[in-house]
Amino acid sequence: MEPITIEAGKKLINENDPVDSMYVVIAGEIVQQWRGQMLSLGPGTVVGLSDALNHQYEADYTVKETATVIKCNYKTMADFDVIFNEQPVYIFGFAKGAFRQCRDVFKIYDSYKKKVDDFTDYCRGINAEYRKLCRAASMTPVEIPLLEEMEPLELKNEILKWEHDYIDSLNSVDNKEIENIYGKRTEIVNGVIGISCGYMARAIECAETMGFYIEEFSPILLSQDRGDMFELLFNLRIYMAERGIEQDGIIKLMKMLYKYLSTCGIYDKQLIKERWAEYDSHDFAASAAAFDEAKVQKQAEFTQTFEHICEFAEVDEAKQNEYRQQLDDYLALSDREGKEDNERRIRKKAVDLFYDIYRKTFFRALEFEAMGGELDTIILMFLNFGYIDYEAVGEELTYQLADLVERLETLCESDHLFTIYKWLRMVYQADREPSKNELDLDYRGFILEERKSGNIPESEMQTWMNDQEQKVIFEIDNFFKSANRTTSGKMTAFCPVLTKEDFGAEPMRLLLTQTKLMEAMNRIEEVDYGIFLREGYFTDMDTGVKSEAYLKRVEPDIILLPNVGMRAMMWQECGGIKVDSPGRFVFPMFTLDDIDKMMIYCCGAFRWEICRKEQGSRWNDIGSECLTSDFYDYFTFYRKNKDLSAENKEKVKTLLKSSRNNMREAFTKQYTIWINFEAQGSIRLNKAERNILNKHCTFSKAYRAKVSSHPMFEQGISRHEIKQSQALHHLKTIIDKVEKNDGVVPDEVKQGMEYLKM
Structure with a gap:
């Protein structure tokens, strides 16, 4: 084992x-490098020691300062015995080197762990502050999808x-103690080296995982592609400047973000410099002035709102004057x-003129956009909010609505959430x-x-059946008019003309956004996990699978009607003949009412009607053992039910009376109690009602765990879990059978297994 001298810059491994x-380092310095991390190895250390348990080196080793090393042949841990027998003096060096290198690797591990913890805490903290400032400014916060995906890192x-x-x-x-302990006991040294190498391998693996984690989520705060927190805060300050809102909070938050970006060691300094220069040089006063100028220009346009809409809709002058007089009246x-x-x-004349103008405006908008035109703010406000007159709404509310309509696609639209304008377009496009309609007739x-x-x-x-324009007219006359009146809560006195008196608060506070609605729906699904699960059927004739049932989620469509209302309604349980087509819920665009209450009401009605749809004529046949038949039997024969006390029978009587003997209404009230109270272990229902709901609207696993020890739930939960376990086993057997025969199982079918575990 002769010393070898290696010049600086040479790659050793x-x-x-x-x-x-x-390689035992005698003099000089060698750098161990992996994923951007560097570890300096000087005299007394051993190059490659951290890879003693590996088959391949997991790092590059480069000579930084001309080094003198002694090469030791090594492939497995058994080779340490050979090395130590030839050079007993190495025992101490290898032992000490293992401790020291492991300590240095742990420092890198600790550095990464702190960086990850600080990063995740900072991301969530600054997002909370951003949202707080948005609320204060009456601005809807913009979501960063990557932030929603970020979960706390769990290291295996x-x-x-x-x-x-x-x-x-x-x-x-x-050192003397180490020499005394390890000086002659190679088996102890081998063990210590093995343990240290194992620790180093784990620490390096974790450091790499943490590095990947930071790399994946670092764009949350700053990225080349923008859409990051820096841009969100920048835009928020512009928004606040334009509206004359005090900016001290956002300025302070922006400086805090800049400081973190500059000191955390994650981001490119040149990128930070460029983005900060852009922000720091922005003339916020000029943005405010431009906004005011645009506001003045818009004001001139808004004062002629009604006339502008009529002209766009190509309403002739005589009719326009007639409508103007009717609206003024x-x-x-x-x-x-x-x-x-x-x-x-x-009032009736105002209602009629509104829908007549709306229909004409809608078809004109389709034509205008088809020619490449872009609808202006006033037309969009009319089509989405029912805004038709400037004086009726007033200046302040007009500007707030104008601001909302520009962000409506982000706030209130998704694959299953529609404004009435978008919904009618969907119908037109088939x-x-x-x-x-109200007589339960489809088109x-x-x-x-x-x-x-x-x-x-x-x-x-046949022409009528395929006429998309007639379908839209049918939708306006039979759905829009009726649903708009219903969701307003003013069944006999509703007029769709929007006025300032309709609003009891700022429109943004009342607006039913996608976030609010999805949160309300998710809160129900967290309890009644199966509410939107429907049966699908999988076929694979090559493997003899003819028609196997599986569960799939079918989210309902939600349509926002242009009014400030207080009621929501489950309009229909499915969107067509097929049971697995999305149901339809209708909500007012703006509301002061409790969204959770409205959503539970819709979901309860949906539960009832989808069961009726699935069962057909057997919906009230006790032999079908479904939710509607069980409740029908219960409500019909409660007086003869021996399990009900006199007090409970009186309660059922009162329930039916308050529901006008409408069983769906009565069920929905009990369903509300089931979701709000029974799921928390608060007993409010009688045994018969609980057994039916436990059977057909079973709690999710998390909520079953909460009440599983309660004797009133125990038996029903046990039956459910046995049934689900059997169904899961059966579906898994089918999937395995298909895959073993090289068949393809759709992801939707595999997802069905996850639903059976819920």
């Missing part, structure tokens, strides 16, 4: 090379505290919800079938009735 030797092989303490204590032991009423004949007559049924009545000749039937 390459990452991924097979482990075949180690993290270094435990006692392991850390063990290595620290070994490094604190005096309505707005001049001292009591717009009055019941006098004159008040009713004036992406959704028209809704049923096809309506056309058939019109044929029977002689209003549509047989020769034109």
Whole structure:
């Protein structure tokens, strides 16, 4: 083992090379490098020691300062015996080197762990502050998808505290003691080296995992592609400057972000410099002035709102003047919800003119956009909010609504959430079938009735069936008008003309956003996990799978009607003939009411109606053992139910009376109690009601765990879990069978297994 001198800059070992030797450093410095981390190895250390348990080197080793080393052949731990027999003096060096290198690797591990912890805490903290400032400024916060995906990092092989303490204590032991302990006992040294190498391998693996984690989520705060927290705060300050809102809070938060970005050691300094220079040089006063100028220009436009809408809709001048007079008559009423004949007559004319103008504006908008035009703010406010007159709404509310309509796509639209304008477009484009009317007739049924009545000749039937424009007219006349009135809560005195008196607070506070609605829906699904699960059927003839049932989630469509209302409604349980098509819930665009209460009401009604749809004529047949048949039997024969006390029978009687003997209404009230109270272990229902709900609206696993020890739930939960376990086993068997025969199982079917575990 002769000393070897290696010049600075030379690569001693390459990452991924097979482990075949180690090098004792006599003089100079060698750098161990992996994933951007560097560890300095000086005299007394051993190059390659951290890879003693590996087959390949997991780092590059480069000579930083001309080094003198002694090469030791090594492939397995058994080779240490050979090395120590040839050079007993190495025993102490290798032992001490193992402690020291392990300590240094632990320092890198600790540095990464602190960086990750600080990063996740900072991301969540600054996001909370951002949202707080948004609320104060009445601005809807923008979501960063990556932040929503970020979960606390769980390390599988993290270094435990006692392991850390063990290595620290070994490094604190005096050299003579180490020599006395390990001087002649190679088996002890081998063990210590093996333990240290194992620790180092784990620490390096964890450091790499943490590095990947930071790399993945660092764009949350700053990225080349923008859409990051820096941009969100920048835009928030512009928004506040434009509206004359005090900016001290956002300025302070921006400086805090800049300081963190500059000192955390994660971000490119040049990128930080460029983005900060852009922010620091921005003229916020000029933004405010430009906003004010645009506001003045818009004000001139807004004062002619009604005329602008009529001109866009190509309403002729005579009709426009007639409508203007009718609208003025309505707005001049001292009591717009009055019941006098004159008040009713004036209100009806206002209702009729609104929907007539709306229909014309909608079709004109389709035509205008098809030609490449872009709808202006006033038209969008009318189509989405029902805003038709500037004086009726007032200046302040007008500007707030104008601000909202520009952000409406972000706030109130998704794959299953629609404004009425977007919904009618979906119907026109044949992406959704028209809704049923109040007589429970769909468009096809309506056309058939019109044929029977002689209003549509047989020769034109096919044309009417495929006429998308007629479908939209049907949707406006039969769904829009009725649902708009229903969600307003003013069944006899509703007028769709938006006025300032409709609002009891700022529009943004009342707006039903996607976030609010999804949170309300999720709170129900967290309890009643199966509410939107439907049966699908999987077929694979090659493996003999003819028709196997599985569960799939079918989220309902939610349509926002242009009013400030207080009611929500489950309009229909599915969107067409198929049971697995999305149901339809209708909500007011703005509300002061409790969203959770509204959503539970819709979900309860949905539970009832989807069961009726699935069961068909057997919905009240006790032999079908479904939710509606069980409750039908319970409500019909409660007086003869021996399990009910006299007091409980009286409660059922009162329940039915308050529900006007409407069983769906009665069920929905009990369903509300089930979700709000029984799921928390607060007993409010009687045994019969609880057993039915426990059977058909079973709690999710988390909520079952909460009440599983309660004797009133125990038996029902046990039956459910046995049934689910059997279904899960059966579905898994089918999937395994198909995959073993090289068949393809759709992801939706595999997801069905996860639903059975809930």
